[in-house]
Amino acid sequence: MDTKIDCLDHGFVRLVDYMGSDLSVVRAARVSYDAEPRNDGSDAKLIHYLWKNKHVSPFEAVTFTFEVKAPIFVFRQWHRHNSWRFNEVSARYSELPEEFYVPALDQITTQSMDNKQMRTDKQNPNANLIQHDIHNAGRYAFKVYHEMLRDGCPRELARMVLPMGTYSRMFATANLRSLFHFLELRMHAHAQHEIRVFAQAMMDIVRPIVPICCDAFDTAKG
Amino acid sequence: MDTKIDCLDHGFVRLVDYMGSDLSVVRAARVSYDAEPRNDGSDAKLIHYLWKNKHVSPFEAVTFTFEVKAPIFVFRQWHRHNSWRFNEVSARYSELPEEFYVPALDQITTQSMDNKQMRTDKQNPNANLIQHDIHNAGRYAFKVYHEMLRDGCPRELARMVLPMGTYSRMFATANLRSLFHFLELRMHAHAQHEIRVFAQAMMDIVRPIVPICCDAFDTAKG
Amino acid sequence: MDTKIDCLDHGFVRLVDYMGSDLSVVRAARVSYDAEPRNDGSDAKLIHYLWKNKHVSPFEAVTFTFEVKAPIFVFRQWHRHNSWRFNEVSARYSELPEEFYVPALDQITTQSMDNKQMRTDKQNPNANLIQHDIHNAGRYAFKVYHEMLRDGCPRELARMVLPMGTYSRMFATANLRSLFHFLELRMHAHAQHEIRVFAQAMMDIVRPIVPICCDAFDTAKG
Amino acid sequence: MDTKIDCLDHGFVRLVDYMGSDLSVVRAARVSYDAEPRNDGSDAKLIHYLWKNKHVSPFEAVTFTFEVKAPIFVFRQWHRHNSWRFNEVSARYSELPEEFYVPALDQITTQSMDNKQMRTDKQNPNANLIQHDIHNAGRYAFKVYHEMLRDGCPRELARMVLPMGTYSRMFATANLRSLFHFLELRMHAHAQHEIRVFAQAMMDIVRPIVPICCDAFDTAKG
Numbered sequence: 075m076d077t078k079i080d081c082l083d084h085g086f087v088r089l090v091d092y093m094g095s096d097l098s099v100v101r102a103a104r105v106s107y108d109a110e111p112r113n114d115g116s117d118a119k120l121i122h123y124l125w126k127n128k129h130v131s132p133f134e135a136v137t138f139t140f141e142v143k144a145p146i147f148v149f150r151q152w153h154r155h156n157s158w159r160f161n162e163v164s165a166r167y168s169e170l171p172e173e174f175y176v177p178a179l180d181q182i183t184t185q186s187m188d189n190k191q192m193r194t195d196k197q198n199p200n201a202n203l204i205q206h207d208i209h210n211a212g213r214y215a216f217k218v219y220h221e222m223l224r225d226g227c228p229r230e231l232a233r234m235v236l237p238m239g240t241y242s243r244m245f246a247t248a249n250l251r252s253l254f255h256f257l258e259l260r261m262h263a264h265a266q267h268e269i270r271v272f273a274q275a276m277m278d279i280v281r282p283i284v285p286i287c288c289d290a291f292d293t294a295k296g
Numbered sequence: 297m298d299t300k301i302d303c304l305d306h307g308f309v310r311l312v313d314y315m316g317s318d319l320s321v322v323r324a325a326r327v328s329y330d331a332e333p334r335n336d337g338s339d340a341k342l343i344h345y346l347w348k349n350k351h352v353s354p355f356e357a358v359t360f361t362f363e364v365k366a367p368i369f370v371f372r373q374w375h376r377h378n379s380w381r382f383n384e385v386s387a388r389y390s391e392l393p394e395e396f397y398v399p400a401l402d403q404i405t406t407q408s409m410d411n412k413q414m415r416t417d418k419q420n421p422n423a424n425l426i427q428h429d430i431h432n433a434g435r436y437a438f439k440v441y442h443e444m445l446r447d448g449c450p451r452e453l454a455r456m457v458l459p460m461g462t463y464s465r466m467f468a469t470a471n472l473r474s475l476f477h478f479l480e481l482r483m484h485a486h487a488q489h490e491i492r493v494f495a496q497a498m499m500d501i502v503r504p505i506v507p508i509c510c511d512a513f514d515t516a517k518g
Numbered sequence: 519m520d521t522k523i524d525c526l527d528h529g530f531v532r533l534v535d536y537m538g539s540d541l542s543v544v545r546a547a548r549v550s551y552d553a554e555p556r557n558d559g560s561d562a563k564l565i566h567y568l569w570k571n572k573h574v575s576p577f578e579a580v581t582f583t584f585e586v587k588a589p590i591f592v593f594r595q596w597h598r599h600n601s602w603r604f605n606e607v608s609a610r611y612s613e614l615p616e617e618f619y620v621p622a623l624d625q626i627t628t629q630s631m632d633n634k635q636m637r638t639d640k641q642n643p644n645a646n647l648i649q650h651d652i653h654n655a656g657r658y659a660f661k662v663y664h665e666m667l668r669d670g671c672p673r674e675l676a677r678m679v680l681p682m683g684t685y686s687r688m689f690a691t692a693n694l695r696s697l698f699h700f701l702e703l704r705m706h707a708h709a710q711h712e713i714r715v716f717a718q719a720m721m722d723i724v725r726p727i728v729p730i731c732c733d734a735f736d737t738a739k740g
Numbered sequence: 741m742d743t744k745i746d747c748l749d750h751g752f753v754r755l756v757d758y759m760g761s762d763l764s765v766v767r768a769a770r771v772s773y774d775a776e777p778r779n780d781g782s783d784a785k786l787i788h789y790l791w792k793n794k795h796v797s798p799f800e801a802v803t804f805t806f807e808v809k810a811p812i813f814v815f816r817q818w819h820r821h822n823s824w825r826f827n828e829v830s831a832r833y834s835e836l837p838e839e840f841y842v843p844a845l846d847q848i849t850t851q852s853m854d855n856k857q858m859r860t861d862k863q864n865p866n867a868n869l870i871q872h873d874i875h876n877a878g879r880y881a882f883k884v885y886h887e888m889l890r891d892g893c894p895r896e897l898a899r900m901v902l903p904m905g906t907y908s909r910m911f912a913t914a915n916l917r918s919l920f921h922f923l924e925l926r927m928h929a930h931a932q933h934e935i936r937v938f939a940q941a942m943m944d945i946v947r948p949i950v951p952i953c954c955d956a957f958d959t960a961k962g
Contacts, residue, residue, distance in 0.1 A: 088329060090323075090329055091315050091316060091320060091357070092315060093313050093314065093315035093359055093361070094313060094361075098313060098361075101312075101467075102361075102383045102467045103383065105363075105383055105384065105385045105465055105466060105467055107310060107312055107363050128703070131381060131382065131383050131598075132383055134381035134383075134469055135313070135361050135381070135383070135467060135469055137315055137359045137469075139315070139316075139320075139324075139357055141327075141329050145900065146816075146904070147899065147900050149816075150812075150815075150816070150819075153816075153819045153820065154575075154819065154826065156822035156823075157822075159353060159356035159357070159471065160353065160820065161324045161325065161327055161353050161354055161356075161357070162327065163327045164857060166857040166858070166932065167856050167857045168856075174900075175900060177897060181897075182893065182897065183894060184892050184894065185892065185893075185894045185895060186894070190833050190834075191830060191832040191833040191895075191896065192832070192894075192896070193894030193896055193897065194894075198891075198892055198893065198894075199892070200891040200892055200893070203891055204888050204891055204893045204897070207884050207887060207888050207891075207901070208888075208897075208900065208901055210884070211880070211881060211884045211901040212901070214877070214880060215877060215881065215901075215903065218873050218876070218877045221873060222870050222873050222874075225864075225866040225869055225870055225873075226850055226851065226864055226865070226866055227848065227851075227864065227866070227870045228849060228850065228851045228852070228858075228859030228860075228864075229851060229857075230857065230858070230859055230932050231843060231847075231848065231859065231870075231874075233813065233904060234811065234813055234840075234841060234874065234903060234904045234905035235873070235874055235877040235878070235881075235903050235904070235905065236903060236904055237881065237900060237901050237902060237903060237904075238812070238899060238900045238901070238902055238903075238904070239900035239901065243327055244327060245323075245324045245327055245357060247356055247357055247359075247471070249381065249469070259572070266832065266896050350925070353820075367678065368594075368682070369677065369678050371594075372590075372593075372594070372597075375594075375597050375598065376597065376604065376797075378600035378601075379600075382598065386635060388635040388636070388710065389634050389635045390634075396678075397678060399675060403675075404671065404675065405672060406670055406672065407670065407671075407672045407673060408672070412611050412612075413608060413610040413611045413673075413674065414610070414672075414674070415672030415674055415675065416672075420669075420670055420671065420672075421670070422669040422670055422671070425669055426666050426669055426671045426675070429662050429665060429666050429669075429679070430666075430675075430678065430679055432662070433658070433659060433662045433679040434679070436655070436658060437655060437659065437679075437681065440651050440654070440655045443651060444648055444651050444652075447642075447644040447647055447648055447651075448628050448629065448642055448643070448644055449626065449629075449642065449644070449648045450627060450628065450629045450630070450636075450637030450638075450642075451629060451635075452635065452636070452637055452710050453621060453625075453626065453637065453648070453652075455591065455682060456589065456591055456618075456619060456652065456681060456682045456683035457651070457652055457655040457656070457659075457681050457682070457683065458681060458682055459659065459678060459679050459680060459681055459682075460590070460677060460678045460679070460680055460681075460682070461678035461679065481794070488610065488674050532773060534767075534773055534801075535759050535760060535764060535801070536759060537757050537758060537759035537803055537805070538757060538805075542757060542805075545756075545911075546805075546827045546911045547827065549807075549827055549828065549829045549909055549910060549911055551754060551756055551807050575825060575826065575827050576827055578825035578827075578913055579757070579805050579825070579827070579911060579913055581759055581803045581913075583759070583760075583764075583768075583801050585771075585773050603797060603800035603801070603915065604797065605768045605769065605771055605797050605798055605800075605801070606771065607771045687771055688771060689767075689768045689771055689801060691800055691801055691803075691915070693825065693913070
């Protein structure tokens, strides 16, 4: 089960543990402990019917735990999904390693004017300069962080100078219903690129485990 | 994993699926994918510390799905635990089998006067009569139910004559934190005997899977 | 705020308390404590946009508490909505009054053959007989219940002979997002008539309080 | 209802809206729409009994919405309380004002050695230097942020250089049960000073609204 997909410059998603399969969804829907798999297509038909008609409770019988390393601004979006369960490393407890997100040049585009919260696909003429700024700002913040720690500043205070782009790590547990809800919102074209990369990675990891459910999800999205 | 414990006259709890172990709790708390088990007692110490100090999120990395067959008045209490996830057989969809709970004679005690919601431990002098009444009422209700179905009454209407003591079946999924919360309330001396039997059965089933966590739970209860 | 709508033969929905308005949704979306209402249509446009695009969190700033009296089989469906909060009268604590649901003749139709969980719109030729059966079964169950209580049977055991059609009462609290989610599922043509009546009553009660939100909900349903 | 308490150097908690009172808890517990207040002490006795014995559902009939302005590292702790509902300003959508937390000198103490996640009460000999560093790091980060925005960098990327100490604003809705759970954890001596200030402010705001409930909470904490 060592499935790990690298994301962005220092991040990743790794499957830590899981419970269930397509058959678990079928058995939960039928409330049948030992229903045999039906390969005549009726299991697939049932799963597609359930998802399409929002009979979502059988999808709650499949659970995943992921380890995720991602920039904190990505975690901030993630943690708003309140049916997920999280265990994150604490910067009160341990010093954070010097790792922060620096976007690749082709990701540094321009502010969208149509949609106030998005960026466009058009390369920013100042991309090099901006990338440089992000890198320098991160280096500078960590330099101050290390100095403060050397000066005896408590970790819980020192961390507050670190940028939102700093990488953190967490365990994140969700059932398949909550995962699909996350993917629906976070694979959407309006979601920020940086979280879409993590959403896609989870989709790629779970597809071999629940292939029919993933098909049903894709079909319903249209 | 065919662990099944009979409960009351027709009920049971069966473990359908699970994810995790004591080590999963330790790894979630440490946010460490591959932390080795420490048999010097430090893992146990950590688990006891976490539970005692209400750092409950690491216990959410362990999940169980049970199949439960119990009287509907027991399900009604169970379903109020809103962090559990349920899939129950539907009496709109299928006819329910003629099975209803008849308490054993030694369970038919007297109304408590101290605690308005409880019963005492004292044998009721009319226990035989009461047991007989419960049995007859159940038989009569199912007789009417079957007649109504024969007369073409829709299942979703016919079911409404069935008594609260009728057995139903469900799949119930919870993480270890939610399970312990359930056990805390439903193994309590003030809980009704009939649900305590199911709570105890779940405790017996999960103990071999998460023995240290169960010790920590017992210790904290005092 | 004494808004109360009768439902079925003995039930009702009553608004007990609420917090918020259309303007609360706008202010939550804008994170603006004192945003003035804009009557140029831009508030309405924002609310429609939010609901349509599943930006549902601003709808969580409006909350309602209802008192509901309904048959227990209706409560059983209701309690599966786990973001609602409930306080129900306890039949362990108090004797239940003799009130159970007897469907009107025009509601006693036939079992659907297309959809295994539904009933049709077609009058059942045995409707009179079935109605009679339901009534008699309820009367008989309450007769036994009263006898058992007279014989000193504890309330928590005696209640188990009462039918699913017995009326119970509860306080039910939900925010507008959860209420709309309930209405989406329970006003649906596939939902059982008996719960649809209560869903519609809540819709009628909240519409004067959040008229624009209700419009947005209606529009999105299409 | 314009109750606002300043917190830290630029933050505050303000009551935006609420529903309910001590009497609402009593009525929910009794499932009684129009129960009159009992000033003979029996209402207070009931509320104390309920909270002490973990009958928490009646406390879910009282709801509050707060506006909170706090440093992002405080929000990060807050957002882990998954029964709260949040609407936060988005730095994808709007530029954030230049406001970041600089601890007062007497708050800059030393790292605790007993408890790896805490700080002590002892003044740090380098407090002046550390305060200066935090201030400078914040100024520098905002300088880069403004330059990047001037260079056409999308807001959703530019924000990632801002420090965790940056102030953000949100609406936060919770019922009284969830509020008390928050207060239990976040007024605890092990909680970080900066979030305890906000917890205390909320306690001060709700006490005049639900004085008996707050007494019961205090009593149970011992």
